[in-house]
Structures are given as structure tokens and as C-alpha cells.
Amino acid sequence: MLGAMECAECGGTGWRQRGDDGQRRVERCGCWRRQMEQTLLAEAGIPPRYQKCSFSSFITYPNEKLRRVLAKAREFAADFPVVEKGLLLIGRPGIGKTHLAVATLREVVIGKGARALYFDTRTLLSTIRSTFNPVTRTSEADVLGRVMAAELLVLDDLGAERTTDWVADTMNLIVNTRYNDRRPTIFTSNYEDTDDESDLDSLRVRVGFRMHSRLREMCEFLQYDGPDFREFDFRPGADDLLQRWRGQPRGKLPRRTRAPARAQLQDGRLELPWEGGKAGG
Template structure:
């Protein structure tokens, strides 16, 4: 075999170096963009039937979903909650009913969203998966249907707003106008009594009455029953019931079986 000359070796090294630099440059170029395909222009020049046209990039779909997720105020932990990771195995029938009701609501949403009965309420036992299921609906609305959702955890939400009037007015306006409003742990009890000050009732009534009158969907979780919501404020409670009556599940029973946080707890 002929021995390679020093010149040939140098040429091979130079070629290899050029290739590595080109690959590195290409990698850095791609790293500059969220979508290397369109370079974040949401489209690119292509050809159809030999004619130069502007083609919308497929990244538009996930960009829209990302924007909606950012404005939803859903936490990073809750973004992972879906129907697929909700466990119904060996669970009581009422938990399975809640799962099936939630899935059916999501599947039927397009046909009911403008109706009076276009909302869903999961009520009763804490730790039974109410928030998980309503969050699964919310995440699927955002990611698959590109429907804007606003998440409002009742206790934390009003805790953050009670001393900031400007922020309160802005948040209430968003709660009234967003396509879908998710109210989590409405009037959550403390020491066995519902947290429901006159001020909180007044703000919730203003939001829910606006949505009721304009046929705008709500997702509601609460440890309270329909009767208990009506005991707090009958006008508010009956509106929630009327909006959610086709998709309401009340979860009651043995807490050791219903509360997933008590699984394995001693009797």
C-alpha cells in the first residue's frame, strides 16, 4: 500500500475540520430559533404547482398553545395532569363516574359550548381527583383545541387580591371574559365551615352572573354540595347548578377509599 504524503494528510484534516465547523455552525444556527424550519417567521417560501407561495409553518399550532398556557395561570405541576395519568383502577364507582363525566364533557364541548348547560362541576370529597380531572379538561382545551382557559384557585386567588383593588378589577374582568373559567375549591371549608365572606360572595356572584347571562362555560370544583352552595348564596348556587346540571358529580363516601392521599393509612 502506498504511503500517504504529508500533503494528502493535511488535505484530509482540512476537509474534516471544514465539515465539523459546518455541522457546528448549522447546530448553532438551529439553536437560535424555537423552530429551525421557519426560523421563527411562522412560515416560509415554498412551491406549489411550480408557483412560489408562502406556506404557514406547523409551529403555529404549538406557539398558540404555548401562549394560551402562559396566560392560563396554570402551574407547571398542573400542566402535566391529563386523562391518561388519572388512575381509576380499583377505585370506587363514583370516581369512575367523575372520570367518565369529565371525559364526556370534553368530548361534547363543541356541541354544547353555547348552551345554557355548558359547564361542569365536580363536588365533594377532598383528595378524590376533582382538580386533576378539571385540569385535564383545561390542558386539553388549551393544547388540542386552542381554547383559552383561566385557572382561579379560590383561596389563593382571593388571598392575593384582597389588598390590591387595581389587580382585583383586572382579574375580575379576565374571569368574566375568558372563554373558559376554572374555579378550583370554591368556598373551600376551614374548620368545617365554608370560607365565604360577604366580599368573596359578592365578587364571585358578579363573575358567575356575567358568565351565566352570556352562556360562558365554567369548570368548578368544590368540597360543598349543591345545597351547601345554595345555603351560602342561593342566587349564586342555583346559577352554578343550572349551568352544570348535565355534568355534575357529587363524590361522597368513605374518605379512606376516596381520598388518594389516605391510601394505605391505618384504620
């Protein structure tokens, strides 16, 4: 881990002398801290396309809700680990929710040396499922353990998964364990939080009542809107985003779902194996 043989400060030991009062005291060298940050960032599992996402590279323009969300995310990172609640970033695809979630994670890793973990929700579930042992009803890989123990967890794209009973139980296990252990989680979701229980695209219907109620307790809900980054064929600046934003209709998120989101309860039993098809597809 200490590949810093050439470090002039510490000679590669990771410790350097504190030359303040003539006593032989040492402290961690800057090279050791930088190496530690790089290790923690690598272990966080941020997808390559998001690895450079930071608060300073997040483009803002006069959009009050977007600016408020950025301020809340910065505040969360600054206060970490002394935070009451996690964050739930809600809004249509392509408006930078993952960017903000990853920026917060990176800030917490680099600034605080925290052990953090990123997962796309469907990828996480398919990973757990692929290593799930139906006999012992545990995941053979230690994914579950790592996800529960991470000091900060980012779960991206919540609600995109097809919610079978197995998915609901697994998600509730993860979320409840983290809640009970007071470990914050940052979620993103494309599904709007409405009170309309007949709306199949509402967050409550997508994730289930139990999960939604827990999210309410453990997260600050931050909903915003903006132009879809992916609709630009160039890298948009603040002016481009503002112009597109002004011309965009306001209001509810577009409808997407045609079929019921939740699978029917099968006599309330835990259904194994998962019949949900290829997760993440």
C-alpha cells in the same frame, strides 16, 4: 415569541409553504402552534404541582361514578367550545377533582387553542380584594376582567371561602357575567349537594342560595367518591385505589363545619372592607 430560528420547516417565520399545487400558499408551521400552546398554558396559571395533570395520567378503577365523571370531562373537552353547560365536580378532598379539572383545561388549550384560566377560589378572591379600590368599587388589577373573559375558567375549591356579603357579591358578579356571555366554567367543591338546608356543610349553605341556583343552571353536577390520594405514602396504582375504595364506608361526606358558614347579613349592605381574615389561610 417565535424563538424558532433553527426550525428547518419555516426558518423561524412561523409560516411554511403548502406544497400541494405549485401555488404560493402558506400555513402555520407546527413550531408556531407548539409555541402558542406553551404560551397559553403558561398564561393559564396552573399551579406547579398540577401542571402535568392529564386525562391519561388519571388513574381509574372499578368505581362507576368516577368513571362517569372522567367520561363527562373528556366529552366536555372534545365538544368545547360547543358546550351547553360547565361542570361542577363534587367530592371529598384528595380524590382527584383538581386533576380532572386541570386535565380538561389543558386538553382545551392544547387541542383547541383556547384562552383558559385556573384559579383557586380563595386565591382569586384575595387577589381581587388586595387590589380592590373601595372608592371606585373596582379592582385595580385586571384580574376580574381576565376571569370574566377567559374562554374557559376553572375555579377550584368553591365553598372553602368564608362567605361574607362582599364575597357573595363578587362571586355572583363573576359567575353571572360568564353565564350571560355563555362562557363555560368548571368548578370543584368539597361540599356535597344536599337538599338539607340545616346542613352547614351542604353546597347550598356554603355558597349561598343565589349562587347555588345559578350553578344549577350553568353546570352539570358530577358527584363522586373515592380514597384520599394523600393518605397513601406512595404513589397508588389502580389496585391500591380499588382496595382502599372497597374498605371505605359509603355515604355522606364527613362533617367539617362547626360554625355557621355564612356571615350574618348586615342590613343587606355590601360590607367593606372585607373582614374575613386572611383568604386562603
